[in-house]
Every structure is written in structure tokens, then in C-alpha cells.
Amino acid sequence: MKKLGHTVDVLKQKLYDKEYKLTPQRRVVLEVFANNPEKHLSAEDVYDKVRETYPEIGLATVYRTLDLFAELDILQKMDFGDGRARYEFSESEVHHHHHLICLKCGSVTEFEDDLLEALEAVIEKKNHFEIINHELKFYGYCNKCR
Amino acid sequence: MKKLGHTVDVLKQKLYDKEYKLTPQRRVVLEVFANNPEKHLSAEDVYDKVRETYPEIGLATVYRTLDLFAELDILQKMDFGDGRARYEFSESEVHHHHHLICLKCGSVTEFEDDLLEALEAVIEKKNHFEIINHELKFYGYCNKCR
DNA sequence: GTATCTGCAAACTCTTTGCAAAAAC
DNA sequence: GTTTTTGCAAAGAGTTTGCAGATAC
Numbered sequence A, B: 001m002k003k004l005g006h007t008v009d010v011l012k013q014k015l016y017d018k019e020y021k022l023t024p025q026r027r028v029v030l031e032v033f034a035n036n037p038e039k040h041l042s043a044e045d046v047y048d049k050v051r052e053t054y055p056e057i058g059l060a061t062v063y064r065t066l067d068l069f070a071e072l073d074i075l076q077k078m079d080f081g082d083g084r085a086r087y088e089f090s091e092s093e094v095h096h097h098h099h100l101i102c103l104k105c106g107s108v109t110e111f112e113d114d115l116l117e118a119l120e121a122v123i124e125k126k127n128h129f130e131i132i133n134h135e136l137k138f139y140g141y142c143n144k145c146r
Numbered sequence C: 001g002t003a004t005c006t007g008c009a010a011a012c013t014c015t016t017t018g019c020a021a022a023a024a025c
Numbered sequence D: 001g002t003t004t005t006t007g008c009a010a011a012g013a014g015t016t017t018g019c020a021g022a023t024a025c
Helices: A004-017 A024-035 A043-053 A059-071 A116-127 B004-017 B024-035 B043-053 B059-071 B116-127
Strands: A075-079 A085-089 A096-102 A108-113 A130-141 B075-079 B085-089 B096-102 B108-113 B130-141
Touching: A004 A024, A024 A043, A024 A059, A024 A085, A043 A059, A043 A085, A059 A075, A059 A085, A108 B116, A116 A130, A116 B108, B004 B024, B024 B043, B024 B059, B024 B085, B043 B059, B043 B085, B059 B075, B059 B085, B116 B130
Parallel strands: A096 A130, B096 B130
Antiparallel strands: A075 A085, A096 A108, A130 B130, B075 B085, B096 B108
């Protein structure tokens, strides 16, 4: 589990910087991610988990909060091609991690990678393209399903 | 432009193998891809282009045809995170190509890559995951927008 | 001829938006 | 106090489905 106190402080600061407010709903959404650090949660997942402690929240609020957190670079929005967005803590500065997506059971596993940096430089030069972020996904069959 | 005759023959065979029929609608959808070989077409794009020669087609038929072609491995379904699926000729056996997606204008450029094969083998061993396909995307700013 | 395929309209899923009441600062 | 934020319900985008008639083989 993440050190929640520190995480809340970071949120508070980032909200304050842009004149946003710290509401209980936002705090609870943050807690959900702190308590589920290695999961890739969809809006619906977050909604269900938030309602365990804050039953009166609306789904629209969850969507708005997720958007806000992505804008503040607290969360990273991802897309695994199954028609719903997923979110996880944004730690892009630390190290890149990518995803193994099982075509049978849909499970998503992470793996580490620092090998892409070299390729990135080549691509930038060759294509005159300024790279901000990259995303690498492998589709196939996980250990259980192969 | 692709050699359409050959392409149609491949389609015919693949349909026949699974007891599907070759209809004018399916043929026209195939033509659209043959005439737009380096584009990443959405269902709506295909619909608009098909209607130029076959105005009475329904959007649902386009969706069903794209699904079918993806199942037959004639097309590859892709997702660039903008909320609609894109399709292009499946040529995964030939060489992998990946995508540069501009965060400002949304343009999608392809680039070649054969460097990932080595990484793939390592990942398979380490994670006990059988890789079928991979997808690499770089997000950033294209030459015009940087 | 018969099973597949089509167009249409309605349904479905995920996400966004408008609005008046409520809450953060 | 004022501005932001909320919950609700309705709308929106993309996609899928049910059905009766049409078509490929």
C-alpha cells in the first residue's frame, strides 16, 4: 500500500496550484488508487470501489475526477482496446512499464522496460517527430491460457 | 494501388473456407482498402467511401464486414485511443510497422521496425507469455505541430 | 431452395454535458 | 460569499443486435 499521507499532500498541492478544491470525493478516488496500486482500473471499477466508502457518489463525478487527475499527471489514462479507458498512478518519470494483454482471459500484466529509449532517439531524428510518451503492448496468451 | 484481382481471390478463398459468401458489399469494402492502402480507416470512413459506389449500404453492414475481415485476418483492427477503431490490411507476416500519433492534429504516421523481435523473445521467456502480436505507439508532436 | 446476408431501426455501452443545489475555501 | 463541485438525468458517440425481406451459391 502507498503512503497515503504523502500522496494526499501531493494532490492537495497540485489542486491548489490550479485553484481546484480538495473534496471528499476526490480524496476517496485517490485512496482507491492508493489501495489498488498494481491494478488498471476502469471508471466503473473506481465507481464501485468508491461507493464502498462513499455510496452517494455519482458516476459522472468519477469520470470528471479521473479526467482531472490525468490532467494533473496524478493518473495515467490507458487504453487496452476493450472499449473502456483504464487508469493507474502516473509514474512515467521513474521507469516505463508496458503491458502483456491476454487475448483469452483479458488479464493485463506489466513488465519493465528501459530498452526503448535508444530506439526513441532514432525515431525522433528520422521522422522529425517529438516524442512525449510511448506505449508498448504485447497481445498473446498468458501462462494460464496458453 | 494493390493488385485487386489477386486480393479478391484471397478473400474469396478465405470466405469459402468458412462457408461465408462473397457479396457485392464485401467486395466494395475490400476495394476501399485496396484503393487506400496506406490509410488507417475508421468504420465511418469506410462507410463514406463505400457509399460513393454503393450508396444503399448500411452502416451496420460495414461494421459486420470489418469484423468479419478482421476475423479472417484480411484486416487488422487497431486502436489509437480516440474512441473509434481503425482498420488496415493485415500484413503482420511481412514486417511490423508501428505508429507515431500526433497529440495536436491527430495525424497517424507509420514507421518500420524489426528491432522488437529480440525483446519479444526475452519477454516470452521471462513472463511465460506466448506473444501473438505487438503494438508500439509513440505519442508526441509531428513535424507540422512541434 | 436454403442458409447466409442485408438494411433498418432500436438497443447497448461508455462517456460527456446541462443544470440547480451543495460544499470548499 | 463566491466559485467550484456535485448528483442526477438526459444526451452523445461509436458499435451491436433483432428481424423480415433479399441474395449468393
